[in-house]
Amino acid sequence: MKFFGLEAEMLARIQFGFTISFHFIFPAFSIGTASFLAVLNALWLWKKDPAYLKLFEYWKTIFAVTFAMGVVSGIVMSYQFGTNWSVLSQRAGSIIGPLMGYEVLTAFFLEAGFLGIALFGRERVGDGAHMFAVAMVALGTLISATWITSANSWMHTPAGFSINASGIFVPESWWQIIFNPSFPYRMAHTVVAAFLTTAFAVGAVGGWHLLKRNDNRQVRIMFSMAMWMAALGTPVQILLGDLHGLNTLEHQPAKIAAMEGHFETHKDGAPLILFGIPNDGAERTEYAVEIPKLGSLILKHDPNAEIKGLKEWPRDQRPPALMPFITFRVMVGLGFLMLGLGLWSLWARWKGYLYRSRLLHRFAVMMGPSGFIAVLAGWYTTEVGRQPWTVYGQLRTSDSLSPVSAPAVGTSLIIFIVVYFIVFGAGVLYLLRLMRRPPFEIDDHELDTAPIRTAGMMSGLTLDDGRGATHDH
Numbered sequence: 001m002k003f004f005g006l007e008a009e010m011l012a013r014i015q016f017g018f019t020i021s022f023h024f025i026f027p028a029f030s031i032g033t034a035s036f037l038a039v040l041n042a043l044w045l046w047k048k049d050p051a052y053l054k055l056f057e058y059w060k061t062i063f064a065v066t067f068a069m070g071v072v073s074g075i076v077m078s079y080q081f082g083t084n085w086s087v088l089s090q091r092a093g094s095i096i097g098p099l100m101g102y103e104v105l106t107a108f109f110l111e112a113g114f115l116g117i118a119l120f121g122r123e124r125v126g127d128g129a130h131m132f133a134v135a136m137v138a139l140g141t142l143i144s145a146t147w148i149t150s151a152n153s154w155m156h157t158p159a160g161f162s163i164n165a166s167g168i169f170v171p172e173s174w175w176q177i178i179f180n181p182s183f184p185y186r187m188a189h190t191v192v193a194a195f196l197t198t199a200f201a202v203g204a205v206g207g208w209h210l211l212k213r214n215d216n217r218q219v220r221i222m223f224s225m226a227m228w229m230a231a232l233g234t235p236v237q238i239l240l241g242d243l244h245g246l247n248t249l250e251h252q253p254a255k256i257a258a259m260e261g262h263f264e265t266h267k268d269g270a271p272l273i274l275f276g277i278p279n280d281g282a283e284r285t286e287y288a289v290e291i292p293k294l295g296s297l298i299l300k301h302d303p304n305a306e307i308k309g310l311k312e313w314p315r316d317q318r319p320p321a322l323m324p325f326i327t328f329r330v331m332v333g334l335g336f337l338m339l340g341l342g343l344w345s346l347w348a349r350w351k352g353y354l355y356r357s358r359l360l361h362r363f364a365v366m367m368g369p370s371g372f373i374a375v376l377a378g379w380y381t382t383e384v385g386r387q388p389w390t391v392y393g394q395l396r397t398s399d400s401l402s403p404v405s406a407p408a409v410g411t412s413l414i415i416f417i418v419v420y421f422i423v424f425g426a427g428v429l430y431l432l433r434l435m436r437r438p439p440f441e442i443d444d445h446e447l448d449t450a451p452i453r454t455a456g457m458m459s460g461l462t463l464d465d466g467r468g469a470t471h472d473h
Helices: 008-047 050-078 086-120 127-156 174-178 183-212 217-251 253-260 294-300 322-351 358-366 370-386 406-436 449-453
Strands: 161-163 169-171 272-279 284-291 389-391
Touching: 008 050, 008 127, 008 183, 008 370, 008 406, 050 086, 050 217, 050 406, 086 127, 086 169, 086 174, 086 389, 127 174, 127 183, 127 370, 127 389, 183 217, 183 322, 183 358, 183 370, 183 406, 217 253, 217 294, 217 322, 217 358, 253 272, 253 294, 253 322, 253 370, 272 294, 272 322, 284 294, 322 358, 322 370
Parallel strands: none
Antiparallel strands: 161 169, 272 284
8 A cells, every 4th residue: 555656664764854854954963062061161161262152151151952852852762672673672672772782871971961051050069060060061962973973873784783694783892883884984074964954054143144244253163163173174074085985895885876866887997977867767867977997996096997887786775866866965065065164164264354354254154054955965875875785785675664555554644744843933933033143232331351362362353354353454
């Protein structure tokens, strides 16, 4: 039985993809924001500059709302392992379950235990204990990312297990399970992506307020810090992406073939297909615009290296090519736009107009959602490219599904869509309202401008762009 022409498996995949898309953007933002808050608080304790304290107070509210929405969306998402994907839970639960349990024990407890102190306890516990709490919350978000990424990476590059006579995955080596072949690359790529997501969101807020008033010191500080992260973090992310791609080529070559749009094997060097429309039925990429040999040069650092095409695998073992092909290019394209903004900010900083270039500020505002979009595009590339497997090469998606009917899954999907857009839509609108309020509205009268003018410079972490802290250039 189908529901609007879709089988239960596809509907369940859409439902999981929809719920995890809503969930993923909140942890991606809260991981970076928690570390940003820790840096702001440390700068306040070190320099005793009220501007950093006010920025901490400004962003902690945004972090609290984001964290709450991430927790709620994560709880709802996790129930699907027992509803739509109970066979996956039954067969691989002995590995995936403990990893998620460790995440709760070592990360969520840490975050929840110190969150109240970090948000409300400064006056009650003192600056030292408060700084420790803020650092523990930031550390908790990173540990949480570690366990979840490990579980997801194991599903892509399973290791350290055996399968018993009942088809159950049995853990043999937890070291190999946790530190599976793709985990280091996926972990580094995910964490830096979270930092960049926060950086471009902070940069967009700073750019927005600089367009309104470019002499506000706190706005200048947040914009400067965001642009430093954009300039320094984006090249690192591009390098990590290249390393992750080489690892994927080794362990999931069919995914790479789909991402690159290659159906034929190129024995003497594969081109880089810039644009095109992969057609799985016809087994070719139509309207392809390509650069000869560049694909092999990027993937194997050898222009004449052989790259396998999708025809090397049976049709029932290939991922669909269209979505990974498109989402991969969205992610890479946004990555180079991020790099462009970072380099532009360095030039503007050097020339002394970082806080006066309205065109730069508009570009920063436009790039505000780029981190979220890139994170989701990367996620779709990774997960759709894993098909038709849930545990790569070991357990097919069709064999992981619960015995559910298409109408039941489709109806719950519609309910999810309606409820999510109402609840989380309201939450996002509230976050945007918080961001529209400029930091100087938070007890700005407490700032003593004389000490601020003599506080000195700390590279790009002050408002100064290298030529003076208190005047336009």
